[in-house]
Amino acid sequence: MSRPRALLEVRALHAGYGALDVLRGVDLEVRAGELVAVLGPNGAGKSTLLRSISRYDATLRSGAIVFDGVDLARATTERTVRLGCLQVPEGRQLFARLSVDDNLRLGAFVRRRASLDAELSAVYERFAPLAQRRGQPAFTLSGGEQQMLAIGRALMARPKLLMLDEPSTGLAPQVVEQLFAIASELARSGTALLIVEQNAYLTLRHADRAYVLEGGRVALAGTASELMRDERVKAIYLGGSTA
Amino acid sequence: MLQLLVAGLTVGSEYGLIALGIHIILRATRVVNFAQGEFTIVGGLVALTCVDVLHLNMWFALAGATLAGFALGLAFEIVVLRPAGRTGEAGVTIATIGAVFVLLYGHALVPGWGSNPQPLPGFGGPATGSVELAGATVQVQSLWVFALLIAALAVLYLFFERTYFGKAIRAAAENPLGARLIGIDVNSTRAVSVALGIALAAYGGTIIGPITLVGGAAGFALTIKGFVAAIVGGLESPIGCVAGGLVVGVLQVFLQSRLPYDIADPIVYSVLLVMLLVRPQGLFGRRDAVRD
Numbered sequence: 093m094s095r096p097r098a099l100l101e102v103r104a105l106h107a108g109y110g111a112l113d114v115l116r117g118v119d120l121e122v123r124a125g126e127l128v129a130v131l132g133p134n135g136a137g138k139s140t141l142l143r144s145i146s147r148y149d150a151t152l153r154s155g156a157i158v159f160d161g162v163d164l165a166r167a168t169t170e171r172t173v174r175l176g177c178l179q180v181p182e183g184r185q186l187f188a189r190l191s192v193d194d195n196l197r198l199g200a201f202v203r204r205r206a207s208l209d210a211e212l213s214a215v216y217e218r219f220a221p222l223a224q225r226r227g228q229p230a231f232t233l234s235g236g237e238q239q240m241l242a243i244g245r246a247l248m249a250r251p252k253l254l255m256l257d258e259p260s261t262g263l264a265p266q267v268v269e270q271l272f273a274i275a276s277e278l279a280r281s282g283t284a285l286l287i288v289e290q291n292a293y294l295t296l297r298h299a300d301r302a303y304v305l306e307g308g309r310v311a312l313a314g315t316a317s318e319l320m321r322d323e324r325v326k327a328i329y330l331g332g333s334t335a
Numbered sequence: 336m337l338q339l340l341v342a343g344l345t346v347g348s349e350y351g352l353i354a355l356g357i358h359i360i361l362r363a364t365r366v367v368n369f370a371q372g373e374f375t376i377v378g379g380l381v382a383l384t385c386v387d388v389l390h391l392n393m394w395f396a397l398a399g400a401t402l403a404g405f406a407l408g409l410a411f412e413i414v415v416l417r418p419a420g421r422t423g424e425a426g427v428t429i430a431t432i433g434a435v436f437v438l439l440y441g442h443a444l445v446p447g448w449g450s451n452p453q454p455l456p457g458f459g460g461p462a463t464g465s466v467e468l469a470g471a472t473v474q475v476q477s478l479w480v481f482a483l484l485i486a487a488l489a490v491l492y493l494f495f496e497r498t499y500f501g502k503a504i505r506a507a508a509e510n511p512l513g514a515r516l517i518g519i520d521v522n523s524t525r526a527v528s529v530a531l532g533i534a535l536a537a538y539g540g541t542i543i544g545p546i547t548l549v550g551g552a553a554g555f556a557l558t559i560k561g562f563v564a565a566i567v568g569g570l571e572s573p574i575g576c577v578a579g580g581l582v583v584g585v586l587q588v589f590l591q592s593r594l595p596y597d598i599a600d601p602i603v604y605s606v607l608l609v610m611l612l613v614r615p616q617g618l619f620g621r622r623d624a625v626r627d
């Protein structure tokens with residue numbers, strides 16, 4: 093049985109900022125329709141990994157990032173977006189003073205000549221609370237709604253891969269559950285997801301596979317159920333809690 | 336009284352446009368462009384060339400100066416500000432101060448421009464015409480200044496509030512990280528913002544030209560008046576910037592009518608310090624608008 097080529101392939105990636113080495117040989121792949129988690133303690137380099145893939149600001153030193161068959165070594169952030177590789181960064185980074193509707197429409201910036209009405213109504217259907225707030229500036233939304241808006245904005249670009257950096261930060265547990273349910277649904281409908289989280293147990297329950305990053309290296313990798321049973325994961329990240 | 340008010344609103348329109356240009360560039364680059372007044376002077380001089388050398392009327396001269404301002408602004412961002420940005424915001428600020436001197440001494444070397452102020456013809460007639468309005472004598476060119484100020488504000492409003500690209504520029508100015516991650520090329524939107532700000536300076540320098548003459552060494556004083564206007568109205572608010580300009584213009588003209596020139600102007604400048612101490616958000620701004 094031959095498995096399809098991965099949508100995202102990261103091979104032996106070394107990356108950092110200035111003289112600081114953060115990633116020291118990371119291998120990772122994500123296939124279409126998969127929900128993959130990246131776990132690990134603060135400072136492990138999880139955000140740096142996503143920023144490297146988005147070609148945002150980390151400097152690539154060696155190794156390769158291949159997205160949908162395209163080597164991203166020389167790509168700009170704009171190009172990664174055009175290829176369908178979208179990131180919802182830490183802190184959401186919405187356009188606070190622009191309306192919900194404008195935030196979403198701008199999400200389709202790279203395909204702005206297309207008609208956006210179909211996508212827009214699909215996003216409002218998926219995130220019902222946003223539909224009532226179309227005209228409101230983004231800063232008036234609750235934390236959960238802001239995270240929905242950030243995801244909705246990225247969906248407007250029709251991503252093949254959606255990367256979420258700590259989407260659960262600052263949100264109530266029920267809202268987090270809701271977000272993960274939406275993420276699973278997106279994965280089932282064919283969009284690949286790469287989710288960075290510190291909340292290991294919750295994330296593993298929704299993920300297909302996971303990588304544990306420590307000190308810029310992959311310390312553990314496997315299917316979510318394998319990792320959930322792994323004594324080392326339990327000891328390090330769950331601290332015995334099952335919440 | 337009415338005559339003084341109209342005169343104040345006329346110079347105030349220019350201050351308002353300078354303040355608005357400073358605001359647009361500040362939003363996009365996080366830096367105050369100290370050369371805004373010099374670009375206003377250069378814009379007026381480009382209009383002069385359009386009239387004297389190309390024999391165009393003032394309407395085409397206005398279009399020419401505004402387009403030249405836009406092109407100059409693009410070049411200014413790409414050639415000067417962007418490279419200076421690699422050393423941080425302080426580097427960009429210093430680059431704009433450097434541009435003050437290059438433009439101040441440079442424009443005097445251009446044939447036909449020189450260092451002395453020169454007259455421009457008026458819009459729709461001679462520069463000197465006047466009409467009686469409610470018992471006061473009002474310069475026709477003042478009325479054109481008001482109309483052209485409102486036209487510029489309307490165009491900018493429609494661009495930033497109603498067009499997709501205008502909203503993308505606002506988005507990139509507000510959150511460059513969020514903008515880049517949806518594929519907006521923040522370098523381009525920043526260049527266009529600076530170009531718009533400089534185009535506005537050139538436009539302002541041209542519409543006031545028939546009244547105040549164009550050229551000369553007053554560019555930096557204009558920048559400071561524009562900055563006072565922006566602080567008075569609230570640096571964060573585009574409408575506040577324009578309103579602040581009108582307030583500063585009227586204040587200046589009333590003070591000058593009562594006091595010697597060398598006392599009136601320092602009072603206008605000291606408004607800057609008073610406002611920063613008492614109401615940093617500006618007369619029209621909200622307190623929570625003061626950030627960063």
Ligand SMILES: Nc1ncnc2c1ncn2[C@@H]1O[C@H](COP(=O)(O)OP(=O)(O)O)[C@@H](O)[C@H]1O
Pocket residue numbers: 109112114132133134135136137138139140141149
């Ligand atoms: N823009 C940056 N410039 C310099 N160092 C950075 C930058 N971003 C992160 N770092 C450093 O890189 C390391 C990894 O950070 P990060 O990737 O944010 O970890 P995580 O997301 O796993 O918490 C940290 O030591 C952090 O201080």
Ligand SMILES: [Mg+2]
Pocket residue numbers: 138139140182258
């Ligand atoms: Mg992080």
